[in-house]
Amino acid sequence: MPQITRRSLAAATAVLLGATALTACGSSDGEAGADSGPVKLTYWAWAPGMDKVAALWNAEHPDIQITVQKQASGDDLVTKIITAAKAHKGPDLVQAEYQALPTLVSNDALADISDEVQGAEKHFAPGVWQQTTFGGDAVYALPQDSGPLMFFYRKDLFEQYGLTVPTTWDQFAETARALKKKAPKKALTTFSANDAGLFAGLSQQAGAKWWTFEGDTWKVGVDDAATKKVTDFWGGLVAEGAVDNQPMYTPAWNNALNTGEQLAWVSAVWAPGVLTTAAPDTKGKWAMAPLPQWSAGENATGSWGGSSTAVTTDSKHKAAAAQFATWLNTDPEALAALVKESGIYPAATAAQTSGALAKAPGYFAGQPDFYTEAAEIAKTTAPAAWGPNVNVAYTAFKDEFGKAAKAKTAAAFGEALAAVQDTTVNDLTKQGFEVAK
């Protein structure tokens, strides 16, 4: 049927025409009114209640209006921000975890706002501030919240088994062994191969520097002496069975905390919030102490989690965005709202003991000076050294240490650490960075 050909072609092109027609009518809902009226800024954040905090700002600043677009946190968001930056469609402001900042900066997603945020430095502890500047003159973000590591334990069970709160890691190991002797079914805590962030914080306390930058080459020190020390310590405890080897944040782990099968948790200042859902029956039975030290008399901690507010390179109103970021993270009213609405632990030192944080959390009712002590501990946070492929190192950690935790031998842990180092170095080289061997 040759006469059909013309019509059939028309039918086939209808597919394409339909698509173009939609394109045409869709383009009208773009960014109308971007340069008329007040400055409109979009802010990608995941902290709960951030829209309510932004509403406070919007009420006072009719000329700069913030729209919070709530996102899911994690590495996926980093990918999303980088993709948006490549297409120049990014929002004006983003919430970013400290360890994601080098990745975002090396992908040219974040703007240097050092001129716009002059004078903000004094509000933060040096160890925290350094994470947003990488020790240089540029400022890529303002610290929002931090997660200094601490030691959380069941006060009642420690008394029942006659255990003392460890102040050094040696004592920590002794405590774990003593408990195993008295109650073989219980464990002091667990080594979780799922939580690279905690391991990074523990290494940070020991003085590890996983990524360092000199001239124009990166040096990866995931297997440096300090990290080896931490690996050997936990690997040894798992191998001899003194601590459990199951991951955290699972129903089984929740149950172990709730029933007192595990007596302690090395965690960050935000632990009370997690315990509320993980161990609902243990309210009021917990206490907090500083993280054990590597040698007696030392005073250092690491951090787990924590995030910052950054301005993107795509933003057409960087000054206005930086002004909002400064208000959000240094203004007492904003910080009080962040603590109340978002449940964060503020990075700004002045806010760590005021407002809602003047009172201890419900789970630590027996410790009225919880946040005063926490603020003292926060001051001792050791500096962290993040690089452009933290996500790769974290994934490798989960894989390799997961295997080691199952194998339950000290040697397996050593091999796992070497494997993480190799994977991280190889990936960095593959990405085109200069890496010192």
Place this chain on the structure above:
Amino acid sequence: MTGLASPTLRKAAPAAGSTPGVPQGPPRPRRTALLPTAALVLGALYCLLPVAWVVVAATKADDELFSTFTFLPGSGFADNLGDLTAYRDGIYWKWMGNSVLYAGLGALLSTAVSAFAGYGLAVYRFRGRELFFNVMLTGVLMPPVILAIPQYLLMAEADLTDSHVSVLLPLILSPYGVYLGRIYAEAAIPMELVEAGRVDGAGEWRIFSRIAVPLLAPGLVTIFLFQFVAIWNNFLLPFIMLGDDEKFPMTVGLFTLLKQGASQPALYTLVITGALLAVVPLIALFLVIQRFWSLDLLSGAVKS
């Protein structure tokens, strides 16, 4: 396609076995095939247990979720429902509405495109037909996931990102839908019928809309359901395309409840309740539409 024809086949099978001449004695005692039955029961459990878990877990309050026995129903379903509705001024129902919009409109448009293209490929002969079809087939093999980022960059060129259109547009052309459309049209539309229409003076559009579409209906229903489910469950495309959480579909919205940062516990009870409610429209859709499936390839107007 096999899924469509199987009910008829199953009905037809015993009739085919009763060949004339073979004496039909009393029914032999039925032997249960133990092994296949056991395998099927295991398979059914494997599929149904997670569903049962979601149903039971949705009834548990926050403090019951991880501390009570897994399959013991809890006491918090009404509270969970209330909390979910109250969460950020009912944004969950906005996500549900968005999902209905993306899946409903997307599946409808995609079905239309598949019908046009499938009919065209099946009925008309033109140069490049097989080439076009084969290129289409490679599209079937391409997982949509790897296209999400290129599609995002394309949308960004057209200044369409972060809009409803950006999620709908890439879903309209479904290679699998076109493939099904062609296969189905070839089987269901006899050329005699098309030619009879032409002899009677009907235009091509009239032949398509009045003769072909009714014949294609069961196939189109399949394509619609298939696309609806695919879009309903789609995650990566809307995740990359949309920044504004008011435009999120349910999948991306629930993900934000799960990932609230290291310092915040995930809102498990809300996510589980939300996930349970998210299945309800799918089940309803299947119940309403499945009766169209009982029509099969045999409905038509010519003797073969």
